[in-house]
Amino acid sequence: MGLMVLGDEGGQSNIDFLFGVGVLLLTFIYVAAFIPGLFVPYQPGAIDLSSVAYRTSAILAEDPGWFSSSTINGTSWEEQPNVYEVVSRIGLADDKDHPNVISQAKINGLNGILANHSNYIVVRDHLGLSGTIQYNISVSVKRLDNGMELVDMSAWPTPSTYHVESMERNVLIDTGKEMFVDCDKDRSHPGDMFTVNITDRPSVITKNLTIRIFNTTGGTISDVRPSQDGLNFPSLWSYGADYVYYVNGVYSTTNIITINSNDVVEIVILPGALNTYPVTYMLIQGSGSMFGNTSIGSSYNYYHDPKYPQKSVCYPGILRLEVWSDAIA
Amino acid sequence: MRLHEDPRGQIYTIEGIVASLILLSVLLFILQSNSIIVPQTERSIDMKLYERASDTMICLDWSSNDSWSPMAPLSEYVTEWDGTSTQASLAVLDSDLASLLPKHVQYNVNFIYYDGSGDKKTTPVIVKGIPGDNSVVSTRLVTLNEDEASDYWKNNVYTTGGFPHIVEVKLTCWYV
Numbered sequence: 001m002g003l004m005v006l007g008d009e010g011g012q013s014n015i016d017f018l019f020g021v022g023v024l025l026l027t028f029i030y031v032a033a034f035i036p037g038l039f040v041p042y043q044p045g046a047i048d049l050s051s052v053a054y055r056t057s058a059i060l061a062e063d064p065g066w067f068s069s070s071t072i073n074g075t076s077w078e079e080q081p082n083v084y085e086v087v088s089r090i091g092l093a094d095d096k097d098h099p100n101v102i103s104q105a106k107i108n109g110l111n112g113i114l115a116n117h118s119n120y121i122v123v124r125d126h127l128g129l130s131g132t133i134q135y136n137i138s139v140s141v142k143r144l145d146n147g148m149e150l151v152d153m154s155a156w157p158t159p160s161t162y163h164v165e166s167m168e169r170n171v172l173i174d175t176g177k178e179m180f181v182d183c184d185k186d187r188s189h190p191g192d193m194f195t196v197n198i199t200d201r202p203s204v205i206t207k208n209l210t211i212r213i214f215n216t217t218g219g220t221i222s223d224v225r226p227s228q229d230g231l232n233f234p235s236l237w238s239y240g241a242d243y244v245y246y247v248n249g250v251y252s253t254t255n256i257i258t259i260n261s262n263d264v265v266e267i268v269i270l271p272g273a274l275n276t277y278p279v280t281y282m283l284i285q286g287s288g289s290m291f292g293n294t295s296i297g298s299s300y301n302y303y304h305d306p307k308y309p310q311k312s313v314c315y316p317g318i319l320r321l322e323v324w325s326d327a328i329a
Numbered sequence: 330m331r332l333h334e335d336p337r338g339q340i341y342t343i344e345g346i347v348a349s350l351i352l353l354s355v356l357l358f359i360l361q362s363n364s365i366i367v368p369q370t371e372r373s374i375d376m377k378l379y380e381r382a383s384d385t386m387i388c389l390d391w392s393s394n395d396s397w398s399p400m401a402p403l404s405e406y407v408t409e410w411d412g413t414s415t416q417a418s419l420a421v422l423d424s425d426l427a428s429l430l431p432k433h434v435q436y437n438v439n440f441i442y443y444d445g446s447g448d449k450k451t452t453p454v455i456v457k458g459i460p461g462d463n464s465v466v467s468t469r470l471v472t473l474n475e476d477e478a479s480d481y482w483k484n485n486v487y488t489t490g491g492f493p494h495i496v497e498v499k500l501t502c503w504y505v
Contacts, residue, residue, distance in 0.1 A: 168431070312396045
């Protein structure tokens, strides 16, 4: 008698069908789980850092920054006495209309904040680098002509990882306004004295006044004297404490300098000299006929003379920014 | 029924195994190809060079009305141009550009303008080679006024006048 298979033979599945489908499903699940791992970039964090570097360099080089207190707000954050409390964004540009022109005064303001090294945190936070990921930076501004570093580099942390993204921007560093006295412009009354008129001055002067004299016929500059009425010019000022000279960019140690016609002299009057008493005129004593127009009673307005206007003196430089993050190894 | 001797019923297993092998070989094929490199790294290098070129042109294009800089402004090179690429002042522009741009970068400078008869002229002014594939371009527009234009502009290009004219200064940079 043969074996009797129980009941109906319909609805049976082969064992080898199950085995084949099982192998297929296993493979499929493995591949499906593996695919997302394919899209992890080989360099973690590389994409993120370059966009942060670009954005931060744009804020530093193209944005003048912003401060805001309960009473006033504006872009001159470097002039505020309580800068740590009121600054909201640290930018170095002169103003919004001139990108890539950064102001020496704002660099000095940045150095002032960094002078206390724990205020590096203030700088970092006000550049937008303290969000869900915290970044660290190091900023350097170097002049191209003399290689001088303008930012206090000791305040920045050193990178702790090898993954540092850097970005460099070309900038023009605006070192301030100077009165440009081009003696060639008017030689109708050549003489040895040049009088500068500062009757439009504010009552307290906080910055240096600089007079840049060039294209003279050569000679000797010996003295700068103040006046409160434009008529009497007593010798009240001393060299070094009240005024200094730079001849072709080099500081002069003495108040008597001999120049020739292609030398450029910058006469810097320090604010202390102008605030001790209300100085309204200054006389520069030269020699021979080096100045162009020194007709009697002529004086030239420091702030807005049409012949000898004020101009910003800008030097080319490189702003270099390095960004890294301790969160991304 | 003796199962282990029955040769029937193998086809489903073979089908399942072959299908898995096809899946795995597709995966292997994709992994082997080099097309999964993220292109952002190369783009950031191009972006940085473009920023430097654009910044260089901005730094050279300043106005002499209210500023002074040791580098002459771009407008002065255009207004004083004598039509050649050997003018002495162009050597100064060349050295200014070399100091502003990063190392290992070569560049060409072209002046582009529409002359008196309306033809577009592209004249190379500084030539240092043929731009590579990854070159970037930055341009600035300079206004040419009649009282400042050199004799070349007035006698050779714009003999009928029609000032002011616009000249485009084009800087092409590439890595070497």
